Every structure is written in structure tokens, then in C-alpha cells.
Amino acid sequence: DAKTTQPTSMDCAEGRAANLPCNHSTISGNEYVYWYRQIHSQGPQYIIHGLKNNETNEMASLIITEDRKSSTLILPHATLRDTAVYYCIVRVAENAGGTSYGKLTFGQGTILTVHP
Amino acid sequence: EPEVTQTPSHQVTQMGQEVILRCVPISNHLYFYWYRQILGQKVEFLVSFYNNEISEKSEIFDDQFSVERPDGSNFTLKIRSTKLEDSAMYFCASSDLASGTYEQYFGPGTRLTVT
Numbered sequence A: 001d002a003k004t005t006q007p008t009s010m011d012c013a014e015g016r017a018a019n020l021p022c023n024h025s026t027i028s029g030n031e032y033v034y035w036y037r038q039i040h041s042q043g044p045q046y047i048i049h050g051l052k053n054n055e056t057n058e059m060a061s062l063i064i065t066e067d068r069k070s071s072t073l074i075l076p077h078a079t080l081r082d083t084a085v086y087y088c089i090v091r092v093a094e095n096a097g098g099t100s101y102g103k104l105t106f107g108q109g110t111i112l113t114v115h116p
Numbered sequence B: 001e002p003e004v005t006q007t008p009s010h011q012v013t014q015m016g017q018e019v020i021l022r023c024v025p026i027s028n029h030l031y032f033y034w035y036r037q038i039l040g041q042k043v044e045f046l047v048s049f050y051n052n053e054i055s056e057k058s059e060i061f062d063d064q065f066s067v068e069r070p071d072g073s074n075f076t077l078k079i080r081s082t083k084l085e086d087s088a089m090y091f092c093a094s095s096d097l098a099s100g101t102y103e104q105y106f107g108p109g110t111r112l113t114v115t
Helices: none
Strands: A009-013 A018-023 A031-038 A045-050 A061-064 A070-075 A084-092 A110-115 B005-007 B010-013 B019-024 B031-037 B043-050 B053-057 B065-068 B075-079 B088-095 B110-114
Touching (some): A009 A018, A018 A031, A018 A084, A018 A110, A045 A061, A045 A070, A070 A084, B005 B088, B019 B110, B043 B075, B075 B088
Parallel strands (some): A009 A110, B010 B110
Antiparallel strands (some): A018 A070, A031 A045, A061 A070, A084 A110, B019 B075, B031 B043, B031 B088, B043 B053, B065 B075, B088 B110
16 A cells, blocks of 8 residues: 655634645555544544545545645534544545455554644 | 443553454444554554454554454453553444544544553
8 A cells, every 4th residue: 555644733713724735646546535534532424525526525635636646634614523533545446356354554644633 | 413422431451451342333333443552652553443353453553452242232352361552542433334534533532541
């Protein structure tokens, strides 16, 4: 799986958009970009994923550059409850010969702190 | 909304004892995983399980570890003889086939403390 690089920490004011960048310059054509977050000591929580098109769901938007070497997770109106560690993970999604279904390799992630 | 559940939430055991950590994955999911997170460190993959067999395991998952799906709902992680360094949060996760991209849903974790 391709390696990702994220800033160690970021701050955001409550109600403002939080934009979390991720670099994945060695991403392969069949690798997706996934975002998870971990609120203190809880299990990681799936947020969103994408291949090359921008994606949006009820939690966030994912913007992937045209060359796919970087992406940005956008939380449009951050709340205090969005304070967490955010992980950008790149991996193959589809069944690779029926033997492996894509372990997630977590890095250190970005600690996002949302301030009142 | 369906969720992954884990029991117990906290397990304290003495070094050398066997522990079994239990997970109930989301009911229609077919792929199951265990991860662990030592305090202050990254979440680490341990093992993935599909079709009643291990599909992938990490170097952490040595002979002291085993997994089982004893019935149609539970998925267990057994540590045969616990060591101090096994103290960690253990997370179970599951994913399904229908999504096509296998996003994983995690349980709340079991905190294992080995004394």
C-alpha cells in the first residue's frame, strides 16, 4: 500500500470548515483513498473514501487532485465533537485474488482540535 | 444503525494467563479483523479472517494468538499466554461484500491490561 503523509496537528474554530490534507504521491491506479478518524480511545470510525472523483457524504467531502497524488478531507462545519485523530489511508479495495481483503495500515494521522 | 460490539470493555489478567476477547460483527458482514493499539501508539493490524480461515496476518500475530468464529455471530481473539507487552486496546472490525470497497467498521475496543 502507498505511504501517506499528513500534518501532525491542526486547529479549527467551531463552525468553520476543517480542511485536512494528505499526500500520497506513490498511489497506484487501483488504490483508493480512505479517511478514518479516532475519537479519544474509541474505535476508528470510517468517514469517506474515493478513487479519483470527489466524494461527499453526510459527514464530509473528499477532494482528490487530478493526478491523485494528494487529497483533502473537508469537514464543512466543524464541531467540538469532531476533535479527533484523522487518518488518511491508501489501499487496494477490491478482492485481490480472494486471499486478502485490504488490511488498513494506520499512520500517526492528524490531530484535529476544534476550538470554541 | 448496526454496529460492531465487543466484550468485555476492560479485561485485567495476570501474565501467562489465557484471555479470549469477543466480538460480534455486523450481521451481514463477511470479513473480520483484529487490530490493536498500545497506549500512545498507532493502530496496528493483527489478522483478517474470511470464509472461516485467516486471510492475512501480521508479524505480531504469532503462535500465541488465534482467532475463531465459533458460531454464526461471534468472532474471538485468543491469546494463549499473555505477556506484559500484550497490554493494549484490541479492536475488532468487519466489512461486507456488497459495498465493493470493503470499508471497515470498528467496535469500541477491549482494553487488555496484563499485570
